[in-house]
Amino acid sequence: METLEQIKVRLEQALPQTRLDILPNECPAGERSLIVESSRAVDVAKFLRDDSQLRFDYCSNVTGIDWPEAKIKTKVKKKVVVEGVEKEVEETIETLRSGHLEVVYHLYSMELKHGPVVLRLRTGNRAEQTHLPSLTPLWRGAEFQEREIFDLYGVIFDGHPDLRRILMWDEFEGHPMRRDYVAPDDFEYEPTPHDEVLDAAKKHYPVAAQPEVKPEVKA
Amino acid sequence: MQNSYLVLVLLAVAAVGFAAAPLALAWLWAKFFSPQKPGKDKNAIYECGLEGKGDAWIHFRSEYYLYGIIFLVFDVETIFLLPFAVAFTGLSAGAFVAMIVFLLLLVEGLVWAWRKGFLTWK
Amino acid sequence: MIDEGLKSELQKQGVYVTSMQELYNWGRANSVWPLTFGLACCAIEMMAASMARFDLARFGAEVFRPSPRQADLMIVAGTVTKKMAPLVVRLYNQMPEPKYVIAMGACAISGGPFKQGYNVLKGIDRYLPVDVAIPGCPPRPEALLHAIMTLQEKILNQKLTGPDRPRHLNADVEGEYPVPTYGPHDLQPSKNSEVWQPPPIQR
Numbered sequence: 001m002e003t004l005e006q007i008k009v010r011l012e013q014a015l016p017q018t019r020l021d022i023l024p025n026e027c028p029a030g031e032r033s034l035i036v037e038s039s040r041a042v043d044v045a046k047f048l049r050d051d052s053q054l055r056f057d058y059c060s061n062v063t064g065i066d067w068p069e070a071k072i073k074t075k076v077k078k079k080v081v082v083e084g085v086e087k088e089v090e091e092t093i094e095t096l097r098s099g100h101l102e103v104v105y106h107l108y109s110m111e112l113k114h115g116p117v118v119l120r121l122r123t124g125n126r127a128e129q130t131h132l133p134s135l136t137p138l139w140r141g142a143e144f145q146e147r148e149i150f151d152l153y154g155v156i157f158d159g160h161p162d163l164r165r166i167l168m169w170d171e172f173e174g175h176p177m178r179r180d181y182v183a184p185d186d187f188e189y190e191p192t193p194h195d196e197v198l199d200a201a202k203k204h205y206p207v208a209a210q211p212e213v214k215p216e217v218k219a
Numbered sequence: 220m221q222n223s224y225l226v227l228v229l230l231a232v233a234a235v236g237f238a239a240a241p242l243a244l245a246w247l248w249a250k251f252f253s254p255q256k257p258g259k260d261k262n263a264i265y266e267c268g269l270e271g272k273g274d275a276w277i278h279f280r281s282e283y284y285l286y287g288i289i290f291l292v293f294d295v296e297t298i299f300l301l302p303f304a305v306a307f308t309g310l311s312a313g314a315f316v317a318m319i320v321f322l323l324l325l326v327e328g329l330v331w332a333w334r335k336g337f338l339t340w341k
Numbered sequence: 342m343i344d345e346g347l348k349s350e351l352q353k354q355g356v357y358v359t360s361m362q363e364l365y366n367w368g369r370a371n372s373v374w375p376l377t378f379g380l381a382c383c384a385i386e387m388m389a390a391s392m393a394r395f396d397l398a399r400f401g402a403e404v405f406r407p408s409p410r411q412a413d414l415m416i417v418a419g420t421v422t423k424k425m426a427p428l429v430v431r432l433y434n435q436m437p438e439p440k441y442v443i444a445m446g447a448c449a450i451s452g453g454p455f456k457q458g459y460n461v462l463k464g465i466d467r468y469l470p471v472d473v474a475i476p477g478c479p480p481r482p483e484a485l486l487h488a489i490m491t492l493q494e495k496i497l498n499q500k501l502t503g504p505d506r507p508r509h510l511n512a513d514v515e516g517e518y519p520v521p522t523y524g525p526h527d528l529q530p531s532k533n534s535e536v537w538q539p540p541p542i543q544r
Binding site for chain 2: 512
């Protein structure tokens with residue numbers, strides 16, 4: 001299979017004025033992905049599916065990711081001259097990352113037996129610009145997974161043939177896999193709470209959550 | 220034996236009694252001990268726990284019946300092929316030819332339906 | 342009523358006496374037909390229990406009925422999600438009396454590992470009267486056999502008349518339990534207070 005760079009170059013030749021970025025990945029697997037502008041996503045996907053050297057005819061997995069707004073701290077090493085001596089100083093830079101929702105497609109080729117190529121589509125923000133083009137018309141297998149992402153993350157797929165909730169019931173409000181989803185406060189006592197459950201236990205059962213006082217054993 | 224049909228009458232009475240007695244006992248039991256408790260859910264149509272939607276009286280497309288009739292080809296074939304296969308070693312050549320002709324006739328029906336396009340679901 | 346002493350004395354002589362109540366309970370206890378109804382991984386253990394190695398048939402409970410109309414016992418085998426809970430209650434309502442419920446596994450009892458999640462019911466006993474609860478994740482088939490035996494014991498001790506008689510012999514007790522409806526975040530109501538109250542905490 002061609003490398004991601006080669007694919008990107010060929011995509012840019014075939015579809016000019018399309019912004020493509022390669023997202024680096026520093027983990028051991030090192031699987032990088034292609035960030036695609038959402039307005040051109042269908043064209044890019046069609047090229048990947050129909051190109052004779054690529055032939056990505058199988059969309060194996062569609063996933064959603066929620067990126068809330070966050071401050072990202074990056075450490076940069078700088079060389080500073082202090083009192084005539086050159087020193088290396090670490091500096092932390094805080095950048096504000098805007099929130100968005102991300103949908104990840106894993107593409108494989110059954111015909112040429114290669115893959116995967118990972119596509120990432122990003123929404124404008126998390127509140128109202130949550131529309132993305134649906135790739136279900138290209139890969140039928142994406143239908144239920146896109147429905148699931150719509151259900152749990154609230155990404156609206158334009159062009160999806162049947163966009164309904166799939167896991168939660170139709171009357172459900174909100175999208176439970178979003179980071180800021182607040183579940184109904186129906187905490188119930190359990191004997192061995194820990195972490196977040198312990199906090200909830202302290203709130204709901206202030207007496208019961210206190211550590212048990214062991215009676216002193218008399219010799 | 221005064222009447223040879225008496226045995227049959229006795230047998231019929233015993234058979235009916237055998238079937239009716241448990242039902243009567245159950246009815247009596249329900250009358251005296253366990254009361255009937257009909258309810259909205261209990262009397263509803265069983266739809267794997269979901270609420271029933273729409274009517275059970277719906278139209279089937281006419282192709283469905285054509286499929287049913289074409290299925291008969293295979294049905295008849297199986298019925299005749301089984302005894303044919305069992306008695307195969309003891310059959311004459313004439314019987315073999317007759318069976319092949321019969322199978323070809325059935326296959327012809329299938330081919331005719333195929334050519335007409337009945338096997339493609341529109 | 343015949344007294345116990347005389348009964349055992351007669352039994353020693355080879356004469357068996359019984360009462361209507363005993364006969365009725367004996368018949369019912371040895372033909373508890375469960376509903377074919379699996380929700381999650383516990384259902385695999387339930388299937389194993391009904392197969393040759395564990396042989397649920399020894400207890401007369403091998404006839405899994407695919408329709409609630411013919412079933413006596415509902416084995417709630419697995420995680421009950423909030424989406425599934427109304428269906429479970431409706432199936433229970435559609436079963437004829439007398440009917441029993443076995444809550445099988447940690448999820449059916451309390452929600453198990455999903456207890457504090459947003460989508461899993463914190464135990465089927467919020468909506469249905471559970472007769473036997475089997476702990477385990479999932480419980481082994483032997484545990485299910487033990488639950489069936491416990492249920493048989495319970496059935497054998499039921500009275501035919503009097504104020505202690507079970508629900509199905511009492512005309513004043515309603516046979517159906519209210520089916521919860523889907524709300525914006527949770528089921529409504531989130532529990533049936535007549536069946537279940539939060540347990541008091543003692544320290």
